[in-house]
Amino acid sequence: MSMETSGSTLPFATNAERDAEANKVVERFSLGAGAAGLLPIPLLDVVIVGGVQLYMLRRLSEIYGVPFSENRGKAVLSSLIGSVVPATTASGVASFFKFFPGAGQIAGTFTMAPVSAGATYIIGKVFIRHFASGGTLLDFDPPDYREFIKTQKEKLGIRSDAAPGAESAPAGETASKGTATTTPRSGTSQQVEA
Numbered sequence: 001m002s003m004e005t006s007g008s009t010l011p012f013a014t015n016a017e018r019d020a021e022a023n024k025v026v027e028r029f030s031l032g033a034g035a036a037g038l039l040p041i042p043l044l045d046v047v048i049v050g051g052v053q054l055y056m057l058r059r060l061s062e063i064y065g066v067p068f069s070e071n072r073g074k075a076v077l078s079s080l081i082g083s084v085v086p087a088t089t090a091s092g093v094a095s096f097f098k099f100f101p102g103a104g105q106i107a108g109t110f111t112m113a114p115v116s117a118g119a120t121y122i123i124g125k126v127f128i129r130h131f132a133s134g135g136t137l138l139d140f141d142p143p144d145y146r147e148f149i150k151t152q153k154e155k156l157g158i159r160s161d162a163a164p165g166a167e168s169a170p171a172g173e174t175a176s177k178g179t180a181t182t183t184p185r186s187g188t189s190q191q192v193e194a
Contacts, residue, residue, distance in 0.1 A: 012063075019132060022063050026124030029056035034117030049116045053077055056124055064131035072137045080123055080142045122152045 012018035029052055036048040054073050061068035126145050 015132070018063055019128065022060055022124075022128045022131075025056060025059045025063065026121060026128065029053070029059070029124060030117045030121040033120035034113045037113035037116035045112055045116070049120070050077070053120050053123055056120065057127060060124065060127045060131060061137070066131050066136050069137065076137050076140050077123065080126060080140075080145075081119075118153075118156045121156065122149060125152050 012021065033049045033052045036052055037045055039045040039048065054070070054077060057073045057077060058068050058070075060066075061073075126148060127140075129145070129148060130140055
């Protein structure tokens with residue numbers, strides 16, 4: 001069920017329903033990225049995972065009523081992937097190992113799947129947070145989400161090599177037992193699942 005929108009919101013009665021649908025989308029696409037990581041063909045797996053992530057971003061944009069452009073989506077994903085470097089670098093290395101028959105291909109395949117799923121999950125969670133706070137693709141700034149990305153990596157058990165200065169959360173956010181209070185651009189506070 002694909003629904004093309006140009007910024008109109010889907011009919012959700014509450015923000016909680018919208019956020020729940022967005023979380024389901026992230027979970028589904030994370031599984032899809034993990035499945036793509038199982039492909040035995042080197043580099044094709046990386047391309048397909050990137051396509052899965054772009055389509056997930058399109059779906060999240062639809063849910064939150066954010067205008068979507070494929071070119072802008074690719075640019076934003078590229079900039080965010082730089083912030084999720086350990087996970088995405090691992091996926092490139094895992095894909096490279098698939099060039100070596102036997103043990104290399106097995107190791108690459110079984111490394112690529114969880115890394116792809118984890119990176120896609122983190123990317124999805126970042127955009128849920130960004131869109132729920134009133135953000136768009138045009139005002140997305142990856143450094144604003146360093147601490148959030150670090151927290152998501154820790155939840156998934158991914159080693160976090162955060163960049164210097166990543167210790168402070170973006171302005172207007174405080175963490176509290178899996179949720180964060182954000183101050184959207186509209187000036188009101190709301191709870192967003194972390």
